Amino acid sequence: MSGARLDLGGVTKHFRGLRAVHEVSFTVPAGAIHALIGPNGAGKTTIFNMIAGVYAPNGGVVRLDGKAISGLRPDLICDAGVGRTFQLVKPFKGLSVLENVTVGALHRKPRLAEAQESANAILARLGLYDRRHQLAESLTLPDRKRLEVARALATEPKLLLLDEVMAGLRPTEVDVMVGFLRELNQRSGLTILLIEHVMRAVMALAAEVVVVSYGEKIAEGTPQEISRHQAVLDVYLGEQEEL
Numbered sequence: 001m002s003g004a005r006l007d008l009g010g011v012t013k014h015f016r017g018l019r020a021v022h023e024v025s026f027t028v029p030a031g032a033i034h035a036l037i038g039p040n041g042a043g044k045t046t047i048f049n050m051i052a053g054v055y056a057p058n059g060g061v062v063r064l065d066g067k068a069i070s071g072l073r074p075d076l077i078c079d080a081g082v083g084r085t086f087q088l089v090k091p092f093k094g095l096s097v098l099e100n101v102t103v104g105a106l107h108r109k110p111r112l113a114e115a116q117e118s119a120n121a122i123l124a125r126l127g128l129y130d131r132r133h134q135l136a137e138s139l140t141l142p143d144r145k146r147l148e149v150a151r152a153l154a155t156e157p158k159l160l161l162l163d164e165v166m167a168g169l170r171p172t173e174v175d176v177m178v179g180f181l182r183e184l185n186q187r188s189g190l191t192i193l194l195i196e197h198v199m200r201a202v203m204a205l206a207a208e209v210v211v212v213s214y215g216e217k218i219a220e221g222t223p224q225e226i227s228r229h230q231a232v233l234d235v236y237l238g239e240q241e242e243l
């Protein structure tokens, strides 16, 4: 695994009359961890969906290592090296933890034995190996979050998109996930972009933060710069989260 550079250039998505994302541009260098934050409904998941191919942008371009990927089908974008987790954790019901991760691994390793070997190795790294034969839906929330990350990693991405993987976790569980992601990034050079409301995790992981509000980028900088940025403080006024 190694990281790919992500570039968004003036990316726009409208849903009928609604400007969900408007001319958003930013770069995540290869091997970096950046965060995408903003209030509810700001357009963060829509940005992920454009990177991952769920939606084609109405304007602008998404590039992975300089190659335009926007508008391609999700499976081709996965082939190109984009892995993602979903905000609502939805493992394949009726399948075990191992089978869930093997489905992801089959994307690169069409032979079942090899895919299972790769899935087992990922489960071991995420501390889920002992639970590999359990049904995925029987896992606790923190374990289901880890399963989401395992499924995305099994596709051997160069860019990992994490959509609120810390939500609902206790502070100690957040610290475990932060430690895992930091180690993964340092060891493999995987590029990571995370949507996150848990500021403890953003501060600990992200070299840079992009802030969106009402579909537009309003600020970009290090976590320290962002936490002092007046426009950011203004949009978070009245929000539960504190920067």
Ligand SMILES: Nc1ncnc2c1ncn2[C@@H]1O[C@H](COP(=O)(O)OP(=O)(O)OP(=O)(O)O)[C@@H](O)[C@H]1O
Binding pocket: 015, 018, 020, 038, 039, 040, 041, 042, 043, 044, 045, 046, 047, 087
């Ligand atoms: N498929 C869709 N059809 C119509 N409107 C949509 C669709 N997807 C998102 N939207 C709207 O686009 C806007 C941005 O939504 P989005 O889910 O990207 O925000 P978000 O920043 O991820 O919010 P949250 O933090 O609550 O997940 C919202 O107003 C949302 O209602």
